[in-house]
Amino acid sequence: MTSLDGLDLAALDRHLREVGIPRTGELQGKFISGGRSNLTFLVFDDASKWVLRRPPLHGLTPSAHDMGREYRVVAGLADSPVPVARAVTMRDDDSVLGAPFQMVEYVAGNVVRSRVELDALGGADVVSACVDSLIRVLVDLHEVDPDAVGLSDFGKPSGYLERQVRRWGSQWQHVRLADDPRNGDVERLHAKLADSVPEQSRTSIVHGDYRIDNTILDPQNPTVVRAVLDWEMSTLGDPLSDAALMCVHRDPALNLILNEETAWTAPQMPSPDELAHRYAMASRQPLAHWEFQMALGYFKLAIIAAGIDFRRRMATENPENPENPDNPDSDDRAGQAVAVLIARGLETLS
Structure with missing residues (x-):
């Protein structure tokens, strides 16, 4: 599509050319369903694909929808063990799209949101190995030194x-x-x-909304996480809070929030207690x-x-x-x- 609510493609095209992003052919866009807070669009031309996120059109709440925060953490983690999409451009004002936005490279892979999509991954052994990989990535995030990636002032340390x-x-x-x-x-x-x-147990970078559908899995090997998505609530904080929220997301109430039978609440997923145990073992940290x-x-x-x-x-x-x-x-x-x-x-x- 060349016209979408919340995405002025002509204005975005001018911006991309102004900041030196190579362009080939007509710029087009597509709304990506499944966003429950910030709006997410696939933007593409004849040669490249990007993912753009911007705040919702209505009902904004204070301190949420921080585009600069998402972009900064993704840029900072680019060379870390945490897989992220490459940062491309962002504006923290309304001069281009009438709202702040940030854009990253498109990462090919699978986003597993529903139970049907989870079933397609394979049997119980595959799902269990996938969960272990997801937890390993979260532990890797919590082990990143904020100073080393330019995020020492990403939040208050205590x-x-x-x-x-x-x-x-x-x-x-x-x-x-x-x-x-x-x-x-x-x-x-x-x-x-x-x-x-x-x-506070200790201080680390925290994601703030971590579960399977906020990641991209490798299409050939679902035990490989290709990118972590949706960093809008990331900051410096207590890593155990991140791990606990991952366990809380196993509650069936998540199905009401996301309006579908979600992958993360599926019966073949480890229980909240088992997730907590696996995180504790991988991180070698007590669950204080x-x-x-x-x-x-x-x-x-x-x-x-x-x-x-x-x-x-x-x-x-x-x-x-x-x-x-x-x-x-x-x-x-x-x-x-x-x-x-x-x-x-x-x-x-x-």
Whole structure:
């Protein structure tokens, strides 16, 4: 397509030529379904393919959708053991597309989102080996020295857990319904977390949203991770928080948030406890204050679900808008996950 909501291809073409990106033929674009926060597009000409990400068209929330953050971490990790797509260009203002955006090279491979796609990978041994590779990549990320890749100022080196509790509690105030019936339980979990923040285990680069569908797997060998995607919540923080959220994503409530039977919640995947054990073995790190880390993960995922539902409510009635509630990929079930995840968090802490 040469015209897409949120992607002005003519303006993007001018920008690419201005910054010296080689171009061959007409620039075209395609919306990539499955994005539940930032919008993701495949952009291509006769010779090259790129992936462009930009904030959603409606319902933006404070501190989210940071294009500069995504681009910077991908550029910094280019020569590290963590596989990433090569950074191409970004703008942190609205001068080109009416919103910030960042663009990286297209990486060929498989993004495994659904259970059907997971089944196509192979049997239980293949899935288990794939999970081991995913965990190894996460451990590799947590072992990268931020100073060595130019990310020493990517976030504050301490106080991450306290800031996370505060940030997601504040985010709830922006996305909740008026007289929200879930507010009592949300505030209860928020207070319990705020009263029990432990010391940070150590400081590393954290992804903030790690699971199988935020990676690209090699099309011939699914035990090889070719790139890690979706870095919008990355920062410096506590690596155990990253590992715990990976385990929290195994909850069936993720199916409501992503509006499909997801690969990561499939029965053939290791249980949350098994994932935690594998991470501990691979990282050679104790899972300190694990109940708090898991409860914080449930809290974060609940507020993310509320934010997705908030954007759905704010969407326009344009039937071609990817965020429109009439779109078959709409996130119309995400709001149902909030109460479930908050209850999980309260149960974990108690």
